[in-house]
Amino acid sequence: MTTTDDIAPGQAPADVAALALKPALEAVLMVVDEPATEADLARLLERPRRAVADALRELSDEYARTARGFDLRLVAGGWRFYTRPEYAAAVERFVLDGQQARLTQAALETLAVVAYRQPVSRSRVAAVRGVNCDGVMRTLLQRGLVEEAGTEPGTGAILYRTTNYFLERMGLRGLDELPELAPFLPEADAVEAESAEALPSFDPDAPEPTSTTEH
Known part of the structure; x- marks a missing residue:
């Protein structure tokens, strides 16, 4: 059975269950249009729901602890990336510049x-x-x-x-x-x-x- 240790950097394994869980969650959550539920993520990545839930909370805590410009929140029953309020001015300037x-x-x-x-x-x-x-x-x-x-x-x-x-x-x-x-x-x-x-x-x-x- 393939493990995450057997996968070379940049290599895409045929079995999604062989992917490292946290990076896989980050990759999926980067492209979602609406909050993703733990059940859907667990099904997609072929992992136990409890393992997915624990990994999501650990990621959220890690982003908060390292003061990243974004955080991972549980909203309306699902998880999604959000920018932090203290960086709203930078985001607003970017959006307004795009209007021009x-x-x-x-x-x-x-x-x-x-x-x-x-x-x-x-x-x-x-x-x-x-x-x-x-x-x-x-x-x-x-x-x-x-x-x-x-x-x-x-x-x-x-x-x-x-x-x-x-x-x-x-x-x-x-x-x-x-x-x-x-x-x-x-x-x-x-x-x-x-x-x-x-x-x-x-x-x-x-x-x-x-x-x-x-x-």
Whole structure:
């Protein structure tokens, strides 16, 4: 049986149960969108729930003892990383600085899909663009251009829509003033309106974005 001592640094074992528990928990909790329960983490990492619970509390105590800029909290029945209140000024400055940056081409395309298909789920936006859009959606949420709009019946997926701030930045009184898609289609009878090419790119912060890097 493989043990954690048998795994070389940087090596990915085939058996998730062979991973060192604390680093594995840290890695998973770095990417969760909502608090993760001990039961879910135990199932995911194939470990006893008690071992997972003990490891989480030890990590939380360790972060507090070493005065890290973040801590691990048990909130609403699950665990998640949070920044510490005493470093709020640094986080706030970072977020506000991001508000001044231009939107990338990827963000513009994603925003256009949301604007024309709202309310729409992330998976639907990804299907239209043909690429994962989780990072871009987080950027648009952070910038206040989109917001959550309930869940999709049947799947429970979170739906998104544009905000009043989006209308303000676009100079629109309502969504009915969005430009028609037809003029942007190469051939209206040959190209589906849901394709990425069928959606106009527009920047609420600048007229002509130059970056195409996805963030």
